[in-house]
Amino acid sequence: MARLGFNLMGVDELYGGRFTGILEAAGLADRMGVDLLVLPDHVTISERAHRDRVAVGFPYPIDTNWFEPLTALAAIAGVTGRARLGTNVLIAPIRPAVLLAKQLATLDVICGGRLDVGLGAGWQEEEYRVTERPFERRFGYLEEQVAVCRALWAGGPAAHAGQRVDFTDLHSMPVPVQGADLRLSFGFHPTPRAIERVVRHGVGWWAAPMPVEEVRAAIAAIRAESVRVGRDPATIPVTAATTLVAHGRTAEEAGAAPVLQEARALWEAGADCVIVHPLAFVRTPEALPAFLQPLLDARDAAHASRTTLS
Numbered sequence: 001m002a003r004l005g006f007n008l009m010g011v012d013e014l015y016g017g018r019f020t021g022i023l024e025a026a027g028l029a030d031r032m033g034v035d036l037l038v039l040p041d042h043v044t045i046s047e048r049a050h051r052d053r054v055a056v057g058f059p060y061p062i063d064t065n066w067f068e069p070l071t072a073l074a075a076i077a078g079v080t081g082r083a084r085l086g087t088n089v090l091i092a093p094i095r096p097a098v099l100l101a102k103q104l105a106t107l108d109v110i111c112g113g114r115l116d117v118g119l120g121a122g123w124q125e126e127e128y129r130v131t132e133r134p135f136e137r138r139f140g141y142l143e144e145q146v147a148v149c150r151a152l153w154a155g156g157p158a159a160h161a162g163q164r165v166d167f168t169d170l171h172s173m174p175v176p177v178q179g180a181d182l183r184l185s186f187g188f189h190p191t192p193r194a195i196e197r198v199v200r201h202g203v204g205w206w207a208a209p210m211p212v213e214e215v216r217a218a219i220a221a222i223r224a225e226s227v228r229v230g231r232d233p234a235t236i237p238v239t240a241a242t243t244l245v246a247h248g249r250t251a252e253e254a255g256a257a258p259v260l261q262e263a264r265a266l267w268e269a270g271a272d273c274v275i276v277h278p279l280a281f282v283r284t285p286e287a288l289p290a291f292l293q294p295l296l297d298a299r300d301a302a303h304a305s306r307t308t309l310s
Helices: 012-017 019-032 047-055 070-076 096-112 125-130 138-153 192-201 212-229 257-269 285-310
Strands: 003-007 036-037 084-091 115-121 158-161 166-170 183-186 204-206 239-242 273-277
Touching: 003 019, 003 084, 003 239, 012 285, 019 036, 019 285, 036 070, 036 115, 036 192, 036 273, 047 115, 047 125, 070 084, 070 096, 070 212, 096 115, 096 138, 115 138, 138 158, 138 183, 138 192, 183 192, 192 204, 192 212, 212 239, 212 257, 257 273, 257 285, 273 285
Parallel strands: 003 036, 003 273, 036 084, 084 115, 115 183, 183 204, 204 239, 239 273
Antiparallel strands: 158 166
């Protein structure tokens, strides 16, 4: 099945910086038939880290609003009823594992079982230092967080014995509407070690914007690793993202055309869901429907093509 996602990051700027603008855009996308609404995550961004990232194409000014995604998605849940809601991606290791399990379970209940969680380890060492979490061991802790969440989401009494978290006879209510099968994905660069982690934990893979051929190669590697360990590759969904920038063109010059071309290529490469980010290509709220509709049509065509081939 081909799906279309909408990254709401920065969309408040189209509405004069008002958070209610994100709610308006989310409601519009939901009514139009967008499948997934996502927000990314940063608790802080240092001046140094921002300069380093801008040098390699980071599109956001230092004063861009980074709304805490789980809080914001709870509000978005109230103005949507069809689209799934997700994090793209949540920097999980800066959050305590048991608290994370509670937050995600609560959000899944609030949105009626529509939650898709992209989890990542982040790149900004300062963010770990100021949240008093160890940067060097973040990947191992993320894996343990998944185990803790699944133990608690299965219902009590729950137990876990790990490197950093140890408990027995715990109850954490509510459990997610989706239960221990709440949708999780890892947002890692597709190294062999990362692919092994994705397949071993039975989670999806959430790709950052990257060339289509790199996505295609990563999907092939995930499928091969799944077969090697006896896991059905169909249980490892892939979410990809289109570019965040208009490559030197204004929004009016670019329009939806470059995003549309890239989205089609990503679906053809095997991505199950393609997330688009309109901010570099749209300048007013009124332009959003015209940006989204061709992408929705392309999604439908990609889905029809897959149905025919199967």
